[in-house]
Amino acid sequence: MKEKFIPQFIPYWDKNEIKAVERVLSKDYLNEHKTVREFEKKFAKFVGAKYCITCTSGTTALYIGLIALLEKNSIKSIRVPDYAGIFAANATKQAQVKPILTDVERNGSLGKTSNSRFVVHSNGRIGKSSQIEDCAQAISHHTKNCISCYSFASTKHITTGGQGGAVCCDSKKDFDILSRLKDLGRNDRQNLKPMSDHFQYWGFNSKFTE
Numbered sequence: 001m002k003e004k005f006i007p008q009f010i011p012y013w014d015k016n017e018i019k020a021v022e023r024v025l026s027k028d029y030l031n032e033h034k035t036v037r038e039f040e041k042k043f044a045k046f047v048g049a050k051y052c053i054t055c056t057s058g059t060t061a062l063y064i065g066l067i068a069l070l071e072k073n074s075i076k077s078i079r080v081p082d083y084a085g086i087f088a089a090n091a092t093k094q095a096q097v098k099p100i101l102t103d104v105e106r107n108g109s110l111g112k113t114s115n116s117r118f119v120v121h122s123n124g125r126i127g128k129s130s131q132i133e134d135c136a137q138a139i140s141h142h143t144k145n146c147i148s149c150y151s152f153a154s155t156k157h158i159t160t161g162g163q164g165g166a167v168c169c170d171s172k173k174d175f176d177i178l179s180r181l182k183d184l185g186r187n188d189r190q191n192l193k194p195m196s197d198h199f200q201y202w203g204f205n206s207k208f209t210e
Helices: 015-025 034-047 058-070 087-094 172-181
Strands: 051-055 077-081 098-102 118-120 132-134 147-151 165-169
Touching: 034 051, 034 147, 034 165, 051 058, 051 172, 058 087, 058 132, 058 147, 058 165, 058 172, 077 087, 077 118, 087 098, 087 118, 165 172
Parallel strands: 077 098, 118 132, 132 147
Antiparallel strands: 051 165, 147 165
């Protein structure tokens, strides 16, 4: 019997998913709205976090997650694993923090250069996190009180149609900061009311689509 080949880069869509997309396209509002809010609530519950913020990609999630962390901590450098994708290192550099590429040793030490770590979970193998973590390959994981970043690219466990990302957290303060960072630094993004013209942070347009 010939085994069924499952391609890594080609997502599978069933009829229910196609109908869900058609329902969204039939509406007048395609920018993030009620469907996105529903997804955020369900995804936060799925990983065991209090809050979820969606964004345009996993790399964007890493970037705004790190910026939110910097609001609470004075970090000039952060340890990034060298046996991982470039994503965490790129996000660290864009946040104007020095990435220190670090190898992994069972009995090793982070040394005195930096005690901050950007933990990247690879192939479902979970590392020990305390501040910020890349969960792109560990979709159901969230470390309590940690900023957890996810990717919904077509090669990941679940996809939102090509690209997409999310940040989950347990702190209301982190949630408020992330909400502003993903929408040009704008206040009051979550209430679905007419957009505010008050901007608290520098930020990019990283909003999700319905």
